[in-house]
Amino acid sequence: MTGARCFSVLAAAALLAGCASVSPDGLRSDVAALTAGRTAGVPQAALPATDPAARAQAQQSINGWLAQPLTQDAAVRIALLNNPGLQARLAALGVADAERVQAITLPNPHLTLGRFTTSQEREIERTLAFGLMDLITLPWRTQHETERLQIATLQAAQDVAQLAADTRRAWLRAVAAEQVAATHDRMVEAAEVGAELARRMAQVGNWSRLQQAREQAVLHEANSQRARARLAAATAREDLNWRLGVWGAQAQYQLAAQLPPLPATALPADGIEATALRERLDVQAARRQLDTQAVRQGWSRAGAVFGDIGLAYSRNTTTERDTGSSDVKRGWEIELPLPLFDRGGAARTRAQAQVEQSAAQLQDTAVRARSEIRAAWLTYRTALDLARQQQAEVVPLRQLISDETTLRYNGMLASVWDMLAEARNSTQAVANAIEAQRDFWLAETDLQLTLTGTSPGALQGLTSGAAASSTPQGH
Amino acid sequence: MNRRNFFSGAATAVAAASVSRVALAALPEPAMQSSADTAPPLHPPTGRPYNPVVTLNGWTAPWRMNAGVKEFHLVAEPVVREVAPGFMVNMWGYNGQSPGPTIEVVEGDRVRIFVTNRLPEHTTIHWHGQRLPNGMDGVGGLTQPAIQPGKTFVYEFVARRPGTFMYHPHADEMVQMAMGMMGLWITHPKGSHPQIAKVQRDYAFLLNAFDVEPGSMTPKVNTMLDHNIWCWNSRVFPSISPLVARQGERVRIRVGNLTMTNHPIHMHGHEFEVTGTDGGPVPHSARWPEVTTDIAVGQMRQVEFIADEPGDWALHCHKSHHTMGAMGHSVPSMIGVDHRGLVGKIQKIVPDYMVMGERGMADMGAMEMPLPDNTFPMMTGTGPFGPLEMGGMFTTLKVRADQPAGSYIDPGAFKQPTGTQAFEWQGAPASTPRPARTDIPGTAPAAASARKPAASGHQH
Ligand SMILES: [Cu+2]
Numbered sequence: 037m038t039g040a041r042c043f044s045v046l047a048a049a050a051l052l053a054g055c056a057s058v059s060p061d062g063l064r065s066d067v068a069a070l071t072a073g074r075t076a077g078v079p080q081a082a083l084p085a086t087d088p089a090a091r092a093q094a095q096q097s098i099n100g101w102l103a104q105p106l107t108q109d110a111a112v113r114i115a116l117l118n119n120p121g122l123q124a125r126l127a128a129l130g131v132a133d134a135e136r137v138q139a140i141t142l143p144n145p146h147l148t149l150g151r152f153t154t155s156q157e158r159e160i161e162r163t164l165a166f167g168l169m170d171l172i173t174l175p176w177r178t179q180h181e182t183e184r185l186q187i188a189t190l191q192a193a194q195d196v197a198q199l200a201a202d203t204r205r206a207w208l209r210a211v212a213a214e215q216v217a218a219t220h221d222r223m224v225e226a227a228e229v230g231a232e233l234a235r236r237m238a239q240v241g242n243w244s245r246l247q248q249a250r251e252q253a254v255l256h257e258a259n260s261q262r263a264r265a266r267l268a269a270a271t272a273r274e275d276l277n278w279r280l281g282v283w284g285a286q287a288q289y290q291l292a293a294q295l296p297p298l299p300a301t302a303l304p305a306d307g308i309e310a311t312a313l314r315e316r317l318d319v320q321a322a323r324r325q326l327d328t329q330a331v332r333q334g335w336s337r338a339g340a341v342f343g344d345i346g347l348a349y350s351r352n353t354t355t356e357r358d359t360g361s362s363d364v365k366r367g368w369e370i371e372l373p374l375p376l377f378d379r380g381g382a383a384r385t386r387a388q389a390q391v392e393q394s395a396a397q398l399q400d401t402a403v404r405a406r407s408e409i410r411a412a413w414l415t416y417r418t419a420l421d422l423a424r425q426q427q428a429e430v431v432p433l434r435q436l437i438s439d440e441t442t443l444r445y446n447g448m449l450a451s452v453w454d455m456l457a458e459a460r461n462s463t464q465a466v467a468n469a470i471e472a473q474r475d476f477w478l479a480e481t482d483l484q485l486t487l488t489g490t491s492p493g494a495l496q497g498l499t500s501g502a503a504a505s506s507t508p509q510g511h
Numbered sequence: 512m513n514r515r516n517f518f519s520g521a522a523t524a525v526a527a528a529s530v531s532r533v534a535l536a537a538l539p540e541p542a543m544q545s546s547a548d549t550a551p552p553l554h555p556p557t558g559r560p561y562n563p564v565v566t567l568n569g570w571t572a573p574w575r576m577n578a579g580v581k582e583f584h585l586v587a588e589p590v591v592r593e594v595a596p597g598f599m600v601n602m603w604g605y606n607g608q609s610p611g612p613t614i615e616v617v618e619g620d621r622v623r624i625f626v627t628n629r630l631p632e633h634t635t636i637h638w639h640g641q642r643l644p645n646g647m648d649g650v651g652g653l654t655q656p657a658i659q660p661g662k663t664f665v666y667e668f669v670a671r672r673p674g675t676f677m678y679h680p681h682a683d684e685m686v687q688m689a690m691g692m693m694g695l696w697i698t699h700p701k702g703s704h705p706q707i708a709k710v711q712r713d714y715a716f717l718l719n720a721f722d723v724e725p726g727s728m729t730p731k732v733n734t735m736l737d738h739n740i741w742c743w744n745s746r747v748f749p750s751i752s753p754l755v756a757r758q759g760e761r762v763r764i765r766v767g768n769l770t771m772t773n774h775p776i777h778m779h780g781h782e783f784e785v786t787g788t789d790g791g792p793v794p795h796s797a798r799w800p801e802v803t804t805d806i807a808v809g810q811m812r813q814v815e816f817i818a819d820e821p822g823d824w825a826l827h828c829h830k831s832h833h834t835m836g837a838m839g840h841s842v843p844s845m846i847g848v849d850h851r852g853l854v855g856k857i858q859k860i861v862p863d864y865m866v867m868g869e870r871g872m873a874d875m876g877a878m879e880m881p882l883p884d885n886t887f888p889m890m891t892g893t894g895p896f897g898p899l900e901m902g903g904m905f906t907t908l909k910v911r912a913d914q915p916a917g918s919y920i921d922p923g924a925f926k927q928p929t930g931t932q933a934f935e936w937q938g939a940p941a942s943t944p945r946p947a948r949t950d951i952p953g954t955a956p957a958a959a960s961a962r963k964p965a966a967s968g969h970q971h
Contacts, residue, residue, distance in 0.1 A: 240847045448875055
């Protein structure tokens with residue numbers, strides 16, 4: 037090897053190695069770009085920064101949010117900035133980026149120096165060596181690693197969307213549970229008065245021990261239900277704390293007093309399947325996987341053969357998503373799928389199988405996304421109807437029953453206990469309405485995540501019917 | 512009380528003095544009544560003379576004479592009866608009201624009654640207590656086919672026996688009577704009768720009862736005894752017209768019972784005699800003085816007395832539940848229960864709550880709390896000295912020295928002569944220490960003696 041040639045090879049390698057550098061922010065801006073509009077309805081939620089000054093500023097914002105009654109918007113923002121699990125996930129993405137760079141950086145040349153002496157002679161040997169194979173495969177590995185990282189970035193973005201949704205759910209559950217626990221305080225108050233009056237009735241001989249015992253049983257039941265409600269509120273809050281990444285003094289925040297009101301109109305179901313296939317990060321990741329396999333095998337049209345997920349699909353659509361859905365629908369559906377199978381050779385077979393695998397995974401993801409979005413919308417719509425019914429019909433109806441019972445008490449047609457029992461039923465209806473409202477917002481969270489984010493896993497569904505209403509005695 | 516409305520009602524059609532032959536071949540126009548007030552006595556424009564009765568919160572049906580026959584037309588139909596002002600009940604009745612119009616005839620009259628059925632189901636009319644041909648007795652299925660909706664039947668017989676009678680359906684009888692279908696029938700004696708005295712006032716009413724769920728309008732027809740609206744002529748205190756009399760007048764009261772329990776009718780201030788039943792006049796030798804007469808189910812009693820004690824005298828059923836309005840029979844008694852410290856707590860839960868019943872139920876009569884719609888209160892009515900705490904089978908007999916003969920105007924509250932009213936003791940208060948309570952509530956008196964000593968170590 038001449039010195040000049042040797043130099044040129046080294047220079048080329050150095051050039052290639054120089055192109056591969058780690059992302060300065062650990063790919064966070066890439067993740068942020070992917071999660072824009074996908075963080076549980078919170079616009080422009082920041083992700084944890086890598087530089088210490090920005091982190092300190094984030095902590096300040098977090099403390100500011102925690103000083104106010106915690107809104108769901110603030111909760112999501114805090115979680116995205118402060119959740120250690122997400123930080124770990126994003127750090128892992130930085131690690132993957134570094135590994136990518138490492139993988140496509142040429143290993144340092146090995147310099148071997150040797151000095152050998154005998155009684156007759158002395159030999160000094162100098163060898164400069166580096167792996168030729170690494171150099172040859174460098175372009176291929178660069179592309180592969182880049183694509184692998186893109187998929188990892190998409191997955192990290194899904195985790196961000198999931199955390200945002202999880203935090204919003206935790207916030208909804210915590211706020212609703214506190215509201216419900218407050219209704220149990222009122223139910224216990226009503227039962228306490230009933231039991232105390234019953235005790236006085238028995239004391240003066242107006243009631244038997246049996247009649248008194250019935251009211252005592254009502255009180256015990258109300259107390260135990262309140263204990264459960266308080267526990268539910270505490271555990272729901274702890275779940276939120278975990279998502280927010282807070283503990284100790286920071287966990288002493290006050291929650292917002294109420295859930296957001298129900299919307300006046302429901303989101304329409306039009307085009308939700310198309311939106312989900314276009315927007316969802318998991319579908320995009322599956323497409324990227326198929327693209328990667330297809331490109332590697334030189335099958336730019338692989339998607340046409342295997343990747344038909346029901347929506348017009350071409351490679352361009354994934355890279356040019358910003359141009360909008362009209363581009364997506366560019367009609368190559370009229371093109372016939374070409375039978376491109378080449379059965380020659382194990383490598384070809386392997387490559388073909390990998391493309392088939394990726395294509396099937398894309399289809400699987402797409403079918404799942406379609407099903408999930410339909411189920412999510414139906415759940416959302418039903419939850420809205422149920423919550424509206426509970427709020428607009430059942431609660432006023434229970435109030436009417438309560439008021440009418442009071443009128444009957446006035447006429448000595450009903451007893452104090454009848455009145456108190458109806459007051460408890462009325463309060464129970466309020467608790468049921470709060471839970472229905474919570475279930476609606478949970479369903480709405482699922483719908484948003486399913487529409488543009490990722491698979492929500494098991495849908496939250498709706499909680500089953502309300503607790504049985506108590507019945508006054510004596511009839 | 513209720514002076515304003517007394518006698519303001521009158522039948523919308525009155526008996527025609529002369530009618531054409533063609534018209535006589537047609538059905539008589541039914542007289543309808545829209546008022547629940549007491550109509551003035553109907554002095555007979557045709558036929559034999561008699562002294563008419565006054566039907567409390569009711570009226571007498573006019574008739575037409577057709578070739579010597581008194582013709583009446585009863586229309587069985589759904590009505591809305593004002594049981595008390597503001598308390599309306601969906602009933603079934605006759606000619607616009609429940610009860611139906613009183614039919615007044617004279618002993619020996621031939622009577623023809625057209626009965627038109629405008630009910631949703633068939634009906635008949637049974638002429639309770641009358642001597643008549645079997646086929647005119649009005650028992651559906653037994654003596655005649657029932658009158659189908661839209662059909663008119665004709666009953667015709669001679670009023671053979673003077674006395675106090677009633678009429679009511681004998682087809683789906685339980686439902687139709689629970690809905691208010693009934694009426695009075697008076698057969699006046701022809702000329703003078705040795706056992707029927709001439710009276711200056713002759714009042715008549717029927718006892719009837721309904722079960723109306725508070726806040727509703729239609730009686731529950733399946734209730735047997737637990738009714739909550741106890742009426743005289745489908746009317747309750749304080750909306751039942753008072754019975755008025757001039758001091759010294761002889762007064763007759765005719766009462767029939769079409770509820771499902773007996774009613775001991777009690778009069779204050781006077782003794783009376785039962786001078787007749789639906790079986791006829793009681794012989795003088797069989798009469799005895801009473802202040803209460805029990806009227807069993809399906810019975811009529813006719814009592815007479817001289818109204819010689821001026822004043823406002825209570826006249827009522829002596830079953831105290833029957834002088835009450837709607838009440839909750841399962842509401843526990845709160846008497847003697849200390850509510851201290853609880854009122855505020857209950858008001859926090861039910862803001863409109865007021866303590867009632869702690870000292871008794873009289874609070875109810877005074878407080879006038881809002882009630883469910885169309886609900887007659889358990890106790891109501893106010894007199895010159897405060898709440899009467901009544902509601903149901905209660906009214907007053909008003910005897911006045913200056914009440915004009917034949918006038919039924921309510922004279923208002925009685926002005927008691929000075930020194931004739933109970934008064935408050937002004938001396939030293941009575942010393943009435945409460946005895947200490949010796950028993951423990953909820954301990955059976957026989958429990959200690961019944962217990963075997965070995966069976967249990969502890970004592971209550
Ligand atoms: Cu009675």
